[in-house]
Each structure stands twice: as structure tokens, then as C-alpha cells.
Amino acid sequence: MSSRTWKRPPLIKDTTWRYGLLALMALYFVAAFFSYDVNWSRVYEGLDRGWTFIKSFTNPDFTTRWTDISEGIWESIIITVTSTVVGIILAIPLALGAASNLAPKPIYYLARGFIAVARALHEIIVAILMVAIFGFGPLAGFITLTFSTIGFIAKLLAEDIENISKPQAEAVKSTGSGWWQWINYAVQPQVMPRLIGLSIYRIDINFRSSSILGLVGAGGVGATLNTAFDRYEFDTAAAIIIIIIAIVMVLEYLSGFIRARVQ
Amino acid sequence: MLELKNLGKRYKTGDDALKGVNLTIPNGQVIGLIGPSGAGKSTLIRCVNRLVEPTTGTVILNGTDITKLSSSGLRKARREMGMIFQEYALVDRLTIMENVMSGRLGYMGFWKSFFRKYPQSDIDEAFRLLERVGLDHMVDKRADELSGGQKQRVGIARALIQQPKVILIDEPTASLDPKTSRQIMRLISELCKERQLSAIVNIHDVALAQMFVERIVGLQDGELVFDGAPDELTPEALTKIYGEEDWEATIDDVDEGEENVGDQNT
Numbered sequence: 001m002s003s004r005t006w007k008r009p010p011l012i013k014d015t016t017w018r019y020g021l022l023a024l025m026a027l028y029f030v031a032a033f034f035s036y037d038v039n040w041s042r043v044y045e046g047l048d049r050g051w052t053f054i055k056s057f058t059n060p061d062f063t064t065r066w067t068d069i070s071e072g073i074w075e076s077i078i079i080t081v082t083s084t085v086v087g088i089i090l091a092i093p094l095a096l097g098a099a100s101n102l103a104p105k106p107i108y109y110l111a112r113g114f115i116a117v118a119r120a121l122h123e124i125i126v127a128i129l130m131v132a133i134f135g136f137g138p139l140a141g142f143i144t145l146t147f148s149t150i151g152f153i154a155k156l157l158a159e160d161i162e163n164i165s166k167p168q169a170e171a172v173k174s175t176g177s178g179w180w181q182w183i184n185y186a187v188q189p190q191v192m193p194r195l196i197g198l199s200i201y202r203i204d205i206n207f208r209s210s211s212i213l214g215l216v217g218a219g220g221v222g223a224t225l226n227t228a229f230d231r232y233e234f235d236t237a238a239a240i241i242i243i244i245i246a247i248v249m250v251l252e253y254l255s256g257f258i259r260a261r262v263q
Numbered sequence: 264m265l266e267l268k269n270l271g272k273r274y275k276t277g278d279d280a281l282k283g284v285n286l287t288i289p290n291g292q293v294i295g296l297i298g299p300s301g302a303g304k305s306t307l308i309r310c311v312n313r314l315v316e317p318t319t320g321t322v323i324l325n326g327t328d329i330t331k332l333s334s335s336g337l338r339k340a341r342r343e344m345g346m347i348f349q350e351y352a353l354v355d356r357l358t359i360m361e362n363v364m365s366g367r368l369g370y371m372g373f374w375k376s377f378f379r380k381y382p383q384s385d386i387d388e389a390f391r392l393l394e395r396v397g398l399d400h401m402v403d404k405r406a407d408e409l410s411g412g413q414k415q416r417v418g419i420a421r422a423l424i425q426q427p428k429v430i431l432i433d434e435p436t437a438s439l440d441p442k443t444s445r446q447i448m449r450l451i452s453e454l455c456k457e458r459q460l461s462a463i464v465n466i467h468d469v470a471l472a473q474m475f476v477e478r479i480v481g482l483q484d485g486e487l488v489f490d491g492a493p494d495e496l497t498p499e500a501l502t503k504i505y506g507e508e509d510w511e512a513t514i515d516d517v518d519e520g521e522e523n524v525g526d527q528n529t
Contacts, residue, residue, distance in 0.1 A: 176369025
């Protein structure tokens with residue numbers, strides 16, 4: 001007696017298509033890879049410079065440029081805190097508008113459109129534009145990060161709002177509550193842990209970004225870092241990077257701790 | 264008195280969930296609404312407080328046509344209609360007190376409710392109700408810390424603090440064990456008697472319905488096919504509502520007395 005065999009049905013039924021697509025992908029990958037033009041003698045020279053940079057981490061120089069470093073770090077922290085707070089405050093109403101279960105269609109599309117733009121533009125691109133408008137300095141960085149915080153929080157918060165429990169929402173609505181009461185009693189309690197988690201995560205992201213935006217002149221410790229590289233002061237650059245890593249690690253630890261608490 | 268006249272609902276998908284239902288419920292009467300899944304029981308009670316907008320017909324509560332109300336009029340009318348849900352529908356992360364007080368939202372302004380500055384008379388009433396349902400010692404617990412039966416008691420308190428004229432009850436015992444189911448149904452029917460409330464109770468458990476309600480209405484495919492006293496619910500009537508099946512066991516349970524009913528998986 002022959003037993004019935006079974007195989008998992010393939011994703012693409014047609015064998016020609018299935019293997020043809022695989023072969024094409026492999027071909028493209030190989031071709032793409034070999035399009036890199038590697039100048040091996042340049043790499044050989046660069047290894048030396050790279051090694052000096054890495055070695056400088058064993059001997060970071062915090063003191064020579066300490067005034068510049070501390071000013072840069074403070075500026076980054078100021079940008080981080082202000083842009084995160086303002087961004088979240090502005091993101092909340094936008095998230096309400098971008099949640100399909102709350103907002104009427106026109107408002108929904110408007111809010112989703114704004115979010116799409118805010119998320120499509122990378123911070124560096126926005127920062128270049130803001131520097132062009134507001135000039136060099138932390139104000140440009142603050143506005144840049146506020147803008148991208150709005151897009152980030154609003155999108156993810158709106159998704160959480162769309163996933164709230166419908167019976168809970170119905171129950172509060174059925175008592176004769178007004179719209180804002182309904183938001184406050186039925187929606188807010190359900191999305192609060194997510195909002196807190198996202199906010200803390202965003203502090204982390206904004207601090208890391210604020211230490212990069214200086215490269216295009218939007219304030220923060222990035223400017224100091226850039227200057228250090230330009231002057232080949234790798235020991236000062238190493239000091240700055242170590243401070244950034246330390247702060248990010250502290251934030252990471254804090255965010256884990258707080259997120260575990262708010263569930 | 265709650266009157267449904269020619270009440271119909273067609274969903275956007277084209278499904279006729281309700282096909283011209285006529286039903287009159289005098290003050291103080293508790294009716295059990297039975298019928299197979301998808302018959303339109305949930306839609307029917309949601310059309311009463313317009314959580315679902317009916318497409319045809321009218322709902323008249325003590326002379327007011329609910330279906331004609333503006334949104335602010337509807338909010339006022341909803342205060343008079345309490346609702347109790349299948350999965351309790353408490354807001355998990357709010358305290359018991361906040362959940363009960365959400366039943367008063369229609370009577371208070373936004374900032375008062377936002378800062379949880381409830382009127383003392385409401386707080387007194389909340390404690391009275393929680394005492395009545397046996398939960399006044401846990402007002403500060405979060406709703407998700409309670410057991411199913413306790414949650415449903417909070418749900419009952421939330422509906423009653425509205426001082427409603429009618430309560431709409433959607434499968435109150437579907438997620439509860441047989442013993443708790445009976446306790447909850449008993450509590451609901453006692454409270455309705457005490458306060459002279461009319462109620463529509465959607466319920467799957469026919470035997471349980473027969474024990475606790477005075478009138479049973481059968482809904483089948485969006486139409487009323489039975490309306491009568493619990494003991495008129497013969498195997499023929501059940502066949503009309505649910506379709507062909509051996510109904511003797513279900514009915515027998517009622518004849519044999521209350522104590523076995525809950526254990527039967529019908």
C-alpha cells in the first residue's frame with residue numbers, strides 16, 4: 001500500500017518563474033558586488049590612519065578641548081530635551097487625526113500626508129534646509145528634531161490607537177460621554193504605555209541625532225566632533241565618542257527600566 | 264416604555280442584519296433575546312443606543328425618537344440607556360472607581376472628569392452600588408486585576424450609575440463559568456426589579472434565559488420568530504429559532520429544576 005506524500009506548497013507555483021527569479025537575483029547581486037572599484041593601495045595607506053584612530057581610544061583626550069566638548073554636549077542635551085517634549089506635544093493631536101477609527105476621512109488623509117512627508121525626509125536633509133532658513137546653530141537642530149519626532153511618534157501612536165479594544169471604546173461611548181471624555185477615558189488609558197515607551201525611545205534617538213546634526217551646522221556636539229576630525233585630533237574625537245556612547249547607554253538602561261514599569 | 268418600530272439595519276457589505284423588527288417593552292420588563300449567532304441580536308441592541316446606526320425604522324424611549332436625535336441629543340439619550348457587555352468591556356488600565364464613574368461622564372463636564380473631581384453624590388452612589396455588587400473593598404484596584412465575575416459586577420455598577428431607564432445587555436455570561444453566570448443573571452434580574460428597569464438581554468444559554476427572564480423573544484436571520492413566556496418555548500419554537508436539533512435535553516433541564524441547568528452544555 002502506497003502512503004500519501006506531502007510537501008509544503010511553494011510560494012511561487014510555476015517552477016520556471018521560481019528558479020528564474022532566484023537566478024536573476026543571484027546574478028544581480030554578483031554584478032552589483034563587483035561594481036565596487038577597490039583601490040587596494042589606498043586601503044593599505046588608510047589602514048594606518050584607521051589604526052591611529054582606534055589607538056586613540058586607549059588614550060582619549062578630555063582636557064585640551066574640554067570647554068568645546070562640554071558646551072557641545074550641553075547643547076546636544078538641550079536640543080534633545082526641547083525637541084522631544086515639543087515634538088510629543090504636537091504629535092498627540094496629529095496621532096488622533098491619523099487614527100482611522102477616530103478621525104473623519106479628510107482629516108485622516110491630511111494627517112497621514114503630513115506624517116509621510118515628515119518620515120520620508122531624513123533628519124540630515126531637513127537639517128540642511130533648516131540651517132539655510134534659520135542659520136547655523138542649535139535652533140535649526142531643535143526644529144529638525146521636533147519635526148522628525150512629530151512624524152515618528154504620530155505614526156506609531158496612531159497605529160496603537162487604531163488597535164485599541166473596540167468593546168472598551170464602545171462601552172465608554174455608550175454612557176453618553178463627550179468626544180474628549182471618550183478620548184480621556186477609553187483611548188488614553190489603552191495607549192499610554194505605548195506613548196511613554198515611544199517617548200523614551202525617542203529621547204534616545206534624538207540625542208544620537210543631535211550629536212550628528214552638528215556636521216551640517218545645526219548645533220550640538222557634532223560640530224565639535226567634526227572640528228576634531230578636521231584637525232586630526234583623534235584623541236579629542238575619541239573622548240567625544242566615548243561620552244556619547246556613555247550617555248546613550250545610560251538612556252538605554254533608563255528606557256528599559258521605565259518601559260518595564262508602565263505596562 | 265421602549266418601542267422598536269420596523270427597525271432595520273443593512274450593513275455596507277449588503278447584509279440585512281435586521282429586517283423590520285417590531286418590539287415593545289413596557290417599563291420594568293426584562294426580556295431575553297435569543298437566536299443563533301449572526302441572527303442580529305447584537306445589532307439590535309446596538310441600534311437602540313445607536314452604536315450602530317439603524318437604516319430604517321424608529322426607536323422610541325418614553326416618547327423620544329432616538330433615531331432622530333442630533334449628536335448632543337443622542338449623548339443625553341444614551342445616559343438613560345445603560346449597557347453591559349460580553350467581555351465586560353471595562354477599561355483595563357483604569358481603576359474600578361474610574362470605570363464605574365465613566366457611567367457618569369454624560370452628566371459631567373470635561374475638566375471635572377479629566378481631573379477625576381467627581382461630585383460627592385456620585386461617589387456616594389458608586390460606593391452604594393459597589394457595595395450592592397460586593398466589590399466596595401477594591402475601588403482602587405485596576406480593572407485587569409479582577410476575575411471575570413468581578414469584572415461583570417463592575418460592568419453592572421457602571422451601567423446602573425447612569426440611572427438608566429433601560430439596560431441593554433449583550434451576552435452577559437458568555438465568558439463566565441456556569442455558577443458565576445447564574446449569580447450574574449440573578450443579580451441583573453434583582454436589580455432590574457428593584458429599580459423598575461426594562462432590559463433586553465442577549466443570551467445564548469436558553470435554559471439560563473428561561474430561569475431569569477419573564478419574556479423571551481426569538482430572533483432568526485434578522486426577524487422576530489418567537490415572542491412569549493419562557494414556558495412557551497417548546498421544541499417546535501426552538502426549532503423555528505435555531506433550526507432542527509434534539510431540543511428535549513434543553514427543555515428537560517428546566518423541568519427538572521434549576522440546579523442542573525448550568526452544567527448542561529447546550
